Amino acid sequence: MGNEKIHMKYLQLGGIGGRGGVVRFFMLAHGLEYEEELYGMTDGSWTERKESMFKTGENPAGTLPLLEVDGKQVTQHVAAMRYIARVRDLTTGDAYGEFVQDAFADQYQLVRDDWVRHSFGSEEDKKKLKEEVVKRHFKVLDGLITKWQTEKVYLSLGKNGMPLWGDAAAFGIVYDHIKTGAITKEEVDANYPKLAAIYSNFSEIPSVSQWISEKSG
Amino acid sequence: MGNEKIHMKYLQLGGIGGRGGVVRFFMLAHGLEYEEELYGMTDGSWTERKESMFKTGENPAGTLPLLEVDGKQVTQHVAAMRYIARVRDLTTGDAYGEFVQDAFADQYQLVRDDWVRHSFGSEEDKKKLKEEVVKRHFKVLDGLITKWQTEKVYLSLGKNGMPLWGDAAAFGIVYDHIKTGAITKEEVDANYPKLAAIYSNFSEIPSVSQWISEKSG
Structure with missing residues (x-):
């Protein structure tokens, strides 16, 4: 190690x-x-x-x-x-706790691929992402968090009490959709409560919020 | 367990x-x-x-x-x-041996998505899969096996000496491309030696070859 x-x-x-x-x-x-x-x-x-x-x-x-x-x-x-x-010995240490991270991240990869395809595509693609694609995907992701989460906010937690790869993927994909205007934070809060909770909690981790504020400033 | x-x-x-x-x-x-x-x-x-x-x-x-x-x-x-x-305690038990399975399987998912999209699409899609898509993907998969494999044929082996999830994905995706006529076994053998070796070794596992012969018979 x-x-x-x-x-x-x-x-x-x-x-x-x-x-x-x-x-x-x-x-x-x-x-x-x-x-x-x-x-x-x-x-x-x-x-x-x-x-x-x-x-x-x-x-x-x-x-x-x-x-x-x-x-x-x-x-x-x-x-x-x-x-x-x-x-670095950060995992949950239990098979199901790792499964929920893995399985969520697998579904997330589809969402990531669609975000890339549409965000860097034509105006028509961007419109479709905003009006239809993101809503369909976020509904599924929110449902999967509901089904799989083993903690109050996150899917599962590492030995150090911090969120792992699936939760990082959840935060990152919401962040990118908001950043590129495919959805607003208000829409996420109103319609996808589980994703919203991960987004909000993860963004309040001091090192994360510092990175974000430096990039937005 | x-x-x-x-x-x-x-x-x-x-x-x-x-x-x-x-x-x-x-x-x-x-x-x-x-x-x-x-x-x-x-x-x-x-x-x-x-x-x-x-x-x-x-x-x-x-x-x-x-x-x-x-x-x-x-x-x-x-x-x-x-x-x-x-x-079921089948993993390699070492982080890098699991990484090569995970990383290959991640790349495989893209190939799987494209196989589904084209195989169940229009005639034009099927043609494109055969002439272009499968060649591009198989070249990448073969290169990744070359880079990552830790064993003679497979990416890595479980404690029981058998191949794991990434190798199963490699076998399954070659199998489906051959089965649906997107590529021939001869073409795989000639152009993608690492994928061919996994395909051939995996298909000779008795329980696997039995399943295949029952389905083809």
């Missing part, structure tokens, strides 16, 4: 979280030390980096974030968070 | 595997006792069942498979396999 600073390569997305943002929020919540290497999406540095990832075999999927955790290269953001939780 | 027979509710898909098929192959490989409750997709029984899943809250996502494992209802097929592996 190492304790070296985690290194994360990701995209320069400003105040938007993205997949790497979920990992960042997770690391912030757990007070893990990390450093970031961020690539610009418009200045060509990401295109160049992506090419070299394929060539060197650093990541055959050509996706970021790419993390280095105690000497191991890990990608696929949900699997990466679970790995960090495992090697 | 219970030992009751696992109950799986899934769709009647004949010889195609689908998401539930991956769980079934996983259970077969590990010699787990299970029983199935399969719903017809054309006789209205699935539509009816889906409605009741929403209403009763049995699965707010409205998806199958839905498993009952020692009294717990578990859904989201990858999370479900990991849960079964955990409660």
Whole structure:
């Protein structure tokens, strides 16, 4: 169980979280030390980096974030968070407590894919995201939290009392939808009470709220 | 750690595997006792069942498979396999060995989604799957196995020496692409050697080959 600073390569997305943002929020919540290497999406540095990832075999999927955790290269953001939780002994330590994180994160990945597809798509796509897609997805996510949660607010808690990868994913996806105008915080509060509770509690974790205020300021 | 027979509710898909098929192959490989409750997709029984899943809250996502494992209802097929592996003590027991299963399974989910979208779509979709989509995806999956595998053939092995959820997903997705004519076994052998090795080794597990021969016979 190492304790070296985690290194994360990701995209320069400003105040938007993205997949790497979920990992960042997770690391912030757990007070893990990390450093970031961020690539610009418009200045060509990401295109160049992506090419070299394929060539060197650093990541055959050509996706970021790419993390280095105690000497191991890990990608696929949900699997990466679970790995960090495992090697830093942050997990719940019980099979069902981990299942609820895993299962929620699996459903979340569909929502993330749709958010990416629509948010960076045509005006028509953005309209569809706002009017239909986000409502359908958030209803399902809220229902799954209701069914699975083992704690008052979160799905389950790690040994240190902090939320884990599924809860970080829940926070991150609500954050990105609000940030890009696909939904308002008021709509989340009014219609998706379980998601709203995770969003609000997670955003009040001091390290998280500090990151957010620096990015919005 | 219970030992009751696992109950799986899934769709009647004949010889195609689908998401539930991956769980079934996983259970077969590990010699787990299970029983199935399969719903017809054309006789209205699935539509009816889906409605009741929403209403009763049995699965707010409205998806199958839905498993009952020692009294717990578990859904989201990858999370479900990991849960079964955990409660039946089948995992590798080391963080990186589990990471490679998790990370591969995350990438696989994208491939699964695209397979579903195209296989059950228009003729144009089926053509696109065969000519372009499967090649792109299988190249990435093969590259990820090269990067991540910790064993000669499989990504990693459980304590019982059998392959785990990521390897079951690899087998299942190749199986479904071949079964639906999106690719041939010969093409897999010729172009994706790592996937081919997992496919061939997994299909030779006696319980798995028996299931396949009964379905093809």
